[in-house]
Amino acid sequence: MEKKNLDWANIGFGYIKTDQRYVSNYKAGVWDEGRLTDEDMLTISECAGVLQYAQTIFEGMKAYTTEDGRIVTFRPDLNAARMADSAKRLEMPVFPQERFVEAVLKTTAANQAYVPPFGSGATLYLRPYMFGSSPVIGVKPAEEYQFRIFATPVGPYFKGGVKPLTICVSDFDRAAPHGTGHIKAGLNYAMSLHAIQTAHRNGFDENMYLDAATRTRVEETGGANFLFVTRDNKVITPKSDSILPSITRRSLMYVAKEYLGLETEERAVYLEELADFAECGLCGTAAVISPVGKIVDHGKEICLPSGMGDMGPITKKLYDTLTGIQMGRIEAPKGWLVEIN
Ligand SMILES: *Cc1c(COP(=O)(O)O)cnc(C)c1O
Numbered sequence: 001m002e003k004k005n006l007d008w009a010n011i012g013f014g015y016i017k018t019d020q021r022y023v024s025n026y027k028a029g030v031w032d033e034g035r036l037t038d039e040d041m042l043t044i045s046e047c048a049g050v051l052q053y054a055q056t057i058f059e060g061m062k063a064y065t066t067e068d069g070r071i072v073t074f075r076p077d078l079n080a081a082r083m084a085d086s087a088k089r090l091e092m093p094v095f096p097q098e099r100f101v102e103a104v105l106k107t108t109a110a111n112q113a114y115v116p117p118f119g120s121g122a123t124l125y126l127r128p129y130m131f132g133s134s135p136v137i138g139v140k141p142a143e144e145y146q147f148r149i150f151a152t153p154v155g156p157y158f159k160g161g162v163k164p165l166t167i168c169v170s171d172f173d174r175a176a177p178h179g180t181g182h183i184k185a186g187l188n189y190a191m192s193l194h195a196i197q198t199a200h201r202n203g204f205d206e207n208m209y210l211d212a213a214t215r216t217r218v219e220e221t222g223g224a225n226f227l228f229v230t231r232d233n234k235v236i237t238p239k240s241d242s243i244l245p246s247i248t249r250r251s252l253m254y255v256a257k258e259y260l261g262l263e264t265e266e267r268a269v270y271l272e273e274l275a276d277f278a279e280c281g282l283c284g285t286a287a288v289i290s291p292v293g294k295i296v297d298h299g300k301e302i303c304l305p306s307g308m309g310d311m312g313p314i315t316k317k318l319y320d321t322l323t324g325i326q327m328g329r330i331e332a333p334k335g336w337l338v339e340i341n
Contacts, residue, residue: 001112004153008120011155013286018151020110022103025133026093026145034103036110040150049132049142056186057086058129060285061247063108063151063340065118066328072337073108073126074326076101078247083128086183091141092130101338103149104128109340111151118327121156125285157287164293164308165282167221169271170195170207174222174242177213181242188244192222206282208295210271211240218269224282225249227289228269229314231278231305235262238269248322249283254333255321262314275302279312288326289319 006016017040024034049055059079065071080100087094104126108115116122128149132142172195175181180188192207199207206224211217218238220226225246228236235256237249256262274280280292293308294301306312311319324330328337 003115003117004113006114006116006153008116008122008153009156009159011122011153013154013157014152016114016152018111018114018153020107021148021150022107024095024099024103024147026147031093031095031099031147034099034147036106042146044133044146045135047135047137049134049136052136053132053139054185054187054190055090055092055132055136055142056129057083057090057092057131058127058184058186059083060184061104061126061128062123062285063115063126064123064326065115066326066337067118068328069118070328070337071108071112071115071340072326072328073104073340074338075247075251075336076104076338077335078250079104079128082184082245082247083130086185087130089180089183090185092132093145095130095147100128103147105338105340107149107151112340114151114153116153121159123154124151125154126151154286157290162291162311164291164304164306164310165205166203166294166296167206167208167292168199168202168204169295169297170199170209172198172207172209173212174207174209174219175212177211177242179242181219182244184244189222196222204296211242216270216272218271218274219243221282224284224287224290226269227252227281227283227315227318228277229279229312231276233262233278233314235264235314235318236269236277237264237266239266240268246283248285248288251336252283252289252318252322255318255325258333259321259330260317271297277304279306279315280304281311281315281318288322289315291315
C-alpha cells in the first residue's frame with residue numbers, strides 16, 4: 001500500500017478529504033446494506049430533521065499504525081455502544097453495533113493510504129455520525145436517517161512538546177440533570193461554542209463546567225473528561241450522570257488500576273477540593289491526556305503542583321502506558337485493539 005505523500009507531522013487538526021466514506025440509509029424501518037462511496041457531498045431536503053431540530057449524533061475515534069506495522073482501531077465496540085445510547089436518547093434508530101464496527105474497519109481499510117506511518121505521531125481520525133434526513137416541520141423524530149463514516153488524517157496533538165493548559169471555571173452550564181450531557185450529540189456542542197469562545201477571549205484554553213443544579217461539583221470540559229491525582233497518588237474521576245462517558249477516561253482508569261497498581265475512584269469531585277490535588281488532566285481521543293497546569297475560578301488561581309512545564313509524574317505514566325498499549329508496545333487487554341484485514 002503506497003502512502004499518500006503528506007507531511008504527517010504538520011497536517012494539524014482539520015478536515016482533509018480522503019478517498020472513500022461509508023454510507024447507509026434508514027428508510028421504512030430498515031437500514032440498507034450500506035456501501036463505500038467516493039461521493040463526499042450530500043443532498044438532503046431543505047426541511048431535514050437535522051437542519052430544523054438538530055437531530056444528529058456522532059462518534060470520534062482513531063485508526064493508526066502500531067510499532068509492528070498493523071493498522072488498528074481502539075475499542076470500536078465501545079463507540080458502537082455509545083452511539084446506540086445516543087440514538088435512543090434522540091429517538092433515532094440504532095445502527096446495529098456489529099455493523100458499526102465492520103463499517104469502521106471497512107472505511108479504515110479503504111483509506112489505508114491515509115493512515116499515518118508509525119512514529120509520525122499522526123493518526124487517521126474516524127467520524128461516524130447519523131442524522132435525520134427526511135422532512136420534519138411539526139416537532140417529531142424524522143422517519144429517514146443516514147449513517148456515515150468519513151476518515152481524515154490528523155497531526156500529532158502535542159506538536160512541539162507538551163504544554164499544560166490553563167482552564168477557567170465557566171459561568172455557563174454544559175448539561176442539565178436528566179438532560180443530554182451523557183450522549184454524544186451535536187446539540188451539546190452547538191451550545192458550548194459561545195462558552196468556549198468566551199473562554200478563549202479571556203485567555204483560557206478550556207472551560208471547566210460545574211454541575212448545573214448546585215454549581216459545586218466538577219463535571220467536565222466541552223469535549224474531555226477530568227482525571228485528578230491526589231497527593232498520595234490516587235486517581236480520581238468525577239461521577240455524574242451528565243458527563244459524557246469518555247472511552248479514553250475509562251481506559252485510563254483501567255490502566256491506573258490494572259497496569260500501574262494505583263488506587264482509583266469514581267466519585268463526586270467538589271470545586272472546593274481542587275486545591276488539594278497534585279495533578280489534573282483532560283482525557284479524550286484527540287490527546288489521550290492533556291495536563292492542566294492552572295485552574296482559574298473567578299480570579300482565584302489554583303496552580304497544580306505539577307506546574308506549567310510538563311505533565312505530572314502520574315499523568316505521564318498513564319499517558320505512556322495507554323499510548324504504549326495503543327501502539328502495540330505494551331500488551332493490550334483482550335479486545336482493545338481491533339485490526340483491519
Ligand atoms: C467525545 C467526548 C469526550 C471524550 O470521549 P472519548 O471517547 O475519550 O474520545 C469527552 N467529553 C465529551 C463531551 C465528548 O463529547
